[in-house]
Amino acid sequence: MLLKEIKNIFHQELGPVYPKEEIDSFFYMMIEHYLGLERFVLALEPNLMVSKEEEGSLFSGLSQLKLQRPIQHILGKAYFFDLEFSVTQDVLIPRPETEELVQWILDTISIRKEDARESEKPIRILDIGTGSGCIAIALAKNLGDAKVFALDVSEDALKIAKQNALDNEVEIEFIHSDILQLKTLDDSFDVIVSNPPYVRELEKKEMNANVLDHEPNLALFVSDHDPLVFYRTITAFAAAHLKSEGVLFFEINQYLGEASQELLVDAKFTDIELRKDMFGNDRMLKGVLKQ
Structure with a gap:
């Protein structure tokens, strides 16, 4: 034919x-x-x-x-930040909006390095809810001297993320834990980033079947009565584990930008910035911890 x-x-x-x-x-x-x-x-x-x-x-x-099976699942791979990632139904398919978040982090780190008056220790980064590992791996690939950690509650997701780290030739320290139950780590970080579950149950009607039927609910949905549970928990965790002048980055629900921002205000973060994505939606949030 x-x-x-x-x-x-x-x-x-x-x-x-x-x-x-x-x-x-x-x-x-x-x-x-x-x-x-x-x-x-x-x-x-x-x-x-x-x-x-x-x-x-x-x-x-x-x-x-x-x-309506996602093309990435059919082919078994997705591309993110010019890198190839294996994807299955155990992890979210990387989105272009998240690439914007990674670029914001890289730009912030680059500016800070330029402003530094003397050589600093390798930057330490924690990615909470790593899924396929796309954020952590993209950062590690572009920051050769960084020490990158990646945490997820799903063992199946971590298996995929570990393989993606090997395939992309970066070293990541993976942590199997539930951030909602994790009280402390014996570490401090320069950057904490998270793209946690943020889609409310009431928003399911807006979603396509290729997402609803094929991507992990665990990584997508939160209850309508407490949609910011992960943001509140991670903000408190970051307040305890970021170094002075450390930076917290979130990908957020477009409808909850102001509420998400208020969490950082209440936790005494400064230089708080809410950014829109390429589609004009509130999607990214940054705050600096000054101790």
Whole structure:
């Protein structure tokens, strides 16, 4: 069969569910993954034929897409900050908004290094609720002299994160613990970052089936009556474990920006900043602890 005919079938079958641009993206990701072909191949070879075996791989992927299974789960990988990560149903799929958070952290650390008058010890970073490890690994990859720790309650998630750290050739110290139960660590940190569960049950109706049915509820949802439980707990933990001038970063629920910010105010953080993401939603929060 002609490859361009298969592309047309993708659009016919997925058109009722996904926008055209997203279907194109699915198709190109699959031909790269299964056939080793670049996305511009049809422009160069519009009459390219594929074998029955190659057809089978693409149509198998199409069948899973029709069930709204995430493309990252079909291919077993996702990309974040120009790095490749293995992903399963045990971890959240990394999002581009979180890349913005990582860049903010890197920019903050870079400015601080420029302002430092003398050589400092390696920076110490803790990622709480690491999931796939994308935040911790991206930071470690871009901060060669940093000591990075990553904590998660899920043993299955930590297995994925540890493999991702190996695959991306970075050293991370992983901690298996529930932050809601963890009272203290025998460590202090320059930076604490967290993208904890923040989606309220009432917001489920706004979410697509490919998220609701295929990504871990443990990493997504909080109860409607106490949606900031993780933020309150982590803020208190950070107040006790950040060094003086240490920085706390959060990814947050877009509807709870002001309430999340107030937690840092109450905990005596300073230089508090709430930032919007690329879509114009309140998404990132930073505060500095001055002791």
